[in-house]
Amino acid sequence: MSKQQSRSQFVTCLIGDPVEHSVSDFMFRYFAKLTGIENYNHLKIKISKADLENLKITMKAIAVFGFMGANITLPYKEKAIKYLDIIDKTVQRIGAVNTIVNKKGKLIGYNTDGHGAIKAVETKLRPLKSADRVVVFGAGGAARAIIGSLPQVSHLTVLNRPSDFNQAEKLKKDFIKCGSRIETKSLTDRNIVSAIREADFVINATPVGMYPKTGASLIYKSHFDSIGRSRIKNLGFFDAVFNPFETEFLKLAKQYGAKTCPGIYMMIYQGIKAFRLWTGKVVSEGKVEEVRRLLQKTINSRYGK
Ligand code: NAD
Numbered sequence: 001m002s003k004q005q006s007r008s009q010f011v012t013c014l015i016g017d018p019v020e021h022s023v024s025d026f027m028f029r030y031f032a033k034l035t036g037i038e039n040y041n042h043l044k045i046k047i048s049k050a051d052l053e054n055l056k057i058t059m060k061a062i063a064v065f066g067f068m069g070a071n072i073t074l075p076y077k078e079k080a081i082k083y084l085d086i087i088d089k090t091v092q093r094i095g096a097v098n099t100i101v102n103k104k105g106k107l108i109g110y111n112t113d114g115h116g117a118i119k120a121v122e123t124k125l126r127p128l129k130s131a132d133r134v135v136v137f138g139a140g141g142a143a144r145a146i147i148g149s150l151p152q153v154s155h156l157t158v159l160n161r162p163s164d165f166n167q168a169e170k171l172k173k174d175f176i177k178c179g180s181r182i183e184t185k186s187l188t189d190r191n192i193v194s195a196i197r198e199a200d201f202v203i204n205a206t207p208v209g210m211y212p213k214t215g216a217s218l219i220y221k222s223h224f225d226s227i228g229r230s231r232i233k234n235l236g237f238f239d240a241v242f243n244p245f246e247t248e249f250l251k252l253a254k255q256y257g258a259k260t261c262p263g264i265y266m267m268i269y270q271g272i273k274a275f276r277l278w279t280g281k282v283v284s285e286g287k288v289e290e291v292r293r294l295l296q297k298t299i300n301s302r303y304g305k
Contacts (some may be wrong), residue, residue: 016073035281077141114149116270125236138205162249233257
């Protein structure tokens, strides 16, 4: 098998656990169609959390089988870094990899998630300003990507569940070195209310609300009732979760008059960047709504809505 796939066949993959809920295979095949690439395939490779040795083997296989590259999803965005040959500055800054390019058998790691999230927020909500106050739920790979890609804001609060609080402290330590002002708080009802009361943007970067547990949400009506509609309606809410298309978190925010942005936009913008890194082909941003409609239809038909 050659080190680089013959260009009559283009293969990329998604590595993670779970991967079943992802619609990125559909998205990348559509990108290939839009950019005139034939014989393109995007595989889903599930590596059980109990089988970490298989992550190493799969990373090696990307190079050996000549895949063009891979997307890495949870829970391997940090663990996969040690198997890279070259680490781009986005991975250095964020501490997580989500896109791997196979360049003549050498694996180069990038992070396109942060770019995708900020582009989604700024396109669908509004541009971020230096006076903005941002609240992020979660301190894992997605939170690190978003925080590591935020422009300078006036205040950043990270709320994480007590059982993973060390993760939030590590995030704070890493990003304070980069000059960001970060406050970390435990994810309690009281802290949720006080943080949202002071915020301009609220971001969910946890898997809460993700398929199949689509009824779950970190915020409830009681939180919003104690903050008040007049405050909520001026805020922007973004959820990194892309399946379902509209999470309970976003539905509730919308009911209280807030502007909302679903995670599918983060996936599309990160995907456009990853696809360009793999293939050199540019998917026009003018196609984003068309891709969003197709993905939303796919999610609804595959996962029954
Ligand atoms: P991760 O496992 O690295 O981190 C998850 C974080 O959520 C951790 O801080 C953890 O403490 C917290 N968390 C997990 N379960 C929780 C719960 N029940 N209550 C409170 N906090 C909880 O995962 P990640 O890679 O950061 O992904 C988070 C979510 O973002 C996933 O749903 C993932 O699919 C989504 N995501 C979407 C995109 C996109 O393109 N839209 C990209 C990356 C990640």
